[in-house]
Amino acid sequence: MSVLRQGYVIGPIIGVIWVFVAAVTVAVAMSFATGDAFRPSALYSLIVGAPLGVACLGAARGQLILAAGCAGFVLLMLLGIGPVLTEDVGVMGKIIAGLVLGLAVCWPLLAFLKEAHKGEMTRHIFEDAVIRFLTGFGYVFFTAIVFIPFYVMVMTSFKNQSELIQNPLDFSLDLSKGWDLFRSYTELFADFNFGTYLLNSMFISVMAVFITLLFSVPGAYAVARLRFKGQAMMSRSILLIYMVPIIVLALPIYIAFSMTGLRNTIIGILLIYPVTTIPVALYMLQGYFRGLPAEIEEAGLMDGLSRLAVIWKITLPLSLPALASVSLYVFMIAWNEFLLAFMLLDDPSKFTLTRGIASLNSSEIPRQHLMAGSVVATVPIMVLFLGLERFMTKGLTAGSVKG
Amino acid sequence: MTQVLPPTGTTPLAKREARLAWGLLAPTLTSVALVVVLPLLAIFWISFKPIGLSDLRPAAPVVRESLRGSDENMRIEYRVRNSSQDTEVTEVTLADTIPSGLTLRALPDGCSLDGAALFCDIGTLEGGYNERLRIPATAADKDAMEALAEGSAPIVTGESDSILTNFEFSFVNFARIFDGDEFWGVLGVTMFYTVVGTIGALGVGLFAALLLDKSFKGQGILRGLYLFPYVAPVIAVAFSWLILFDPFSGSANALLIQMGVTDDAINFFGEKPLALIMVTVFEIWRYFPLSFLFILARMQSIDTDMYEAADMDGASPFQQFWYLSLPQLLGILSVLFLLRFIWTFNKFDDIFLLTGGNAGTRTLTVNVYEQAFAVSNIGAGAAVAVVIFLCLLTFSVFFFKYVSREEGL
Known part of the structure; x- marks a missing residue:
């Protein structure tokens, strides 16, 4: 040495x-x-x-x-x-x-x-x-x-x-083309229905966030604060659930949806997506709730508030940062989800963006469209993420989260 | 004097609290039971049944009605067909309304006419067979009657034994997937992908965390940039990789040829050992941000006094890393290793999008899809899923043993 x-x-x-x-x-x-x-x-x-x-x-x-x-x-x-x-x-x-x-x-x-x-x-x-x-x-x-x-x-x-x-290496832009540079984008929105896909993705992701919060906030509060038999087991099995691979669930879900006619419907997607995100959200939120001082809530109880009123008036306002990061994270999962959309949606009018990009992957469609579609799907989530990065990194590490 | 004792058993207050807790958890538990537990049970059920994609629709009778011939030979024909090729349908019946103006001259066996309502009992239809009912009839205006008669759809019913719901079980699927070298090949690929992918993502993540564990201008921007692979939709980045490494017009190949590294274009995602390495590299690339984030968070919570003391004692930077940082990071590293190991083992989308499981990259999860949808053998797909689930349970036992010692997770 x-x-x-x-x-x-x-x-x-x-x-x-x-x-x-x-x-x-x-x-x-x-x-x-x-x-x-x-x-x-x-x-x-x-x-x-x-x-x-x-x-x-x-x-x-x-x-x-x-x-x-x-x-x-x-x-x-x-x-x-x-x-x-x-x-x-x-x-x-x-x-x-x-x-x-x-x-x-x-x-x-x-x-x-x-x-x-x-x-x-x-x-x-x-x-x-x-x-x-x-x-x-x-x-x-x-x-x-x-x-x-x-x-x-x-x-x-x-x-x-x-x-x-x-020349596959030449990425220089020919600026003289002007607006023609964006041709693949205009074609995507005019001929390939990407406007609809974008709206569908928006709607599904926002709804998924709402449903997830609706279910996971009370659940997380119960696991974090209330004493009952099976509390410890419950907080562990949450983790276990979000380790179950989606592909294992996708097969029976596909069968059940085919039989009940829920395949190819946005309702069907909205039934499934939140369930994949609820355990994650529940886990992140319960970690945060545990960190809040219990004394404030007890003071509220002493002053005559009911438990539900305590959650609504004390716990939730205090945990706004956690709610923001959970929402962002759930939105990201729903927005990026590919497998279930790919298996369950066949009707182009109900495609999400990821499913729409998958449909562009054929030898007849030029690849600049495929990449333009990818950009359309990537930009909104990137903008959202960069804007709220503070919440994202905090929430991710606080709740220790799935990939 | 009676002694004052604390209350024993559950007090009413505790009971009320427990009731509230279960009430708050109820929506989550129901939905999870419906979408996770029920499908899991279904997977176990299906894995013991030799069924294909086509068996999902149970065998049923299908009918076609037509008015044929003219004058003397005029007749209504019902052609009842079994939709399945090999399952029999029992207790088949047919009901139809005969329009007024059409008179039936004779009724075949098993049929009865009550006013305008025709009812026929056809009995059992073997798989792949069909039955023709010919009923002679007279009508004044044939064309009008034809439209009327064929306008009212006949109703057929029948009982069939669906393979999905009966109680016959077999080990055909498991015998099939464990048979031959294919399964062990798939398992080997899965293990390589999981182990190398996990360790790689951890190592690269640790390196990235060490880089950003100091404050300087632009640190926030770099941190955001390094998280991009994880945040972007998998389908977008997977297709970008495919186009970047395309053997015919990919920039990576053009670059390598220009730099004289290789003479011919390399088929990165199409050649046998290379494709597996590439999908593993993709996995590392996509998930190092996650490990990086966790390791960085842990690093920033380490007390700096310790490093100052070490500096005073003359410890070199590498010694400080090895003897001070690493032991403190060991906890988060082992937890991350187990979590990433399980999730990489479960990963499906990435390989499916990059290679579709070809060129020696078929992992267990891709195998589920291949068996169930490409080969249309749902039973075999379910059997692979059961194998995955059992592996997962084993890992989880390890996980909980370690996690219970680690706080914060």
């Missing part, structure tokens, strides 16, 4: 790996943005990264290295060598790629190695440098893996079939 702690060893190692990571990132980003051919090179990363790593070791004049790095990478790009290789890319593209690469390599590298020095380091300094490097790598890695699928989803919906097949 002490060999690793030598500045001349760890500096070049981090330098080489980081240059390669940055090169891959810049190449992928530039490819996705312009559709041109950018390619990272492991060999050049080695050649460039090792001396750069040494140069950054405890560097006092960071700005100088940064400026020199940027200029150097632009020069390398223009010469056609360096960690990112190009084919048929214009001068402008090369300069931009070089600048971005220079920043992406030098700035983090300086930060990683600012406390490191030449010669042997203490364990503390050494591990700090490694951790900073891992952190930088982590940010790039996570942002990329989360961002890319959604980027592909949105950008594909603005393209058309021939463009997509011609």
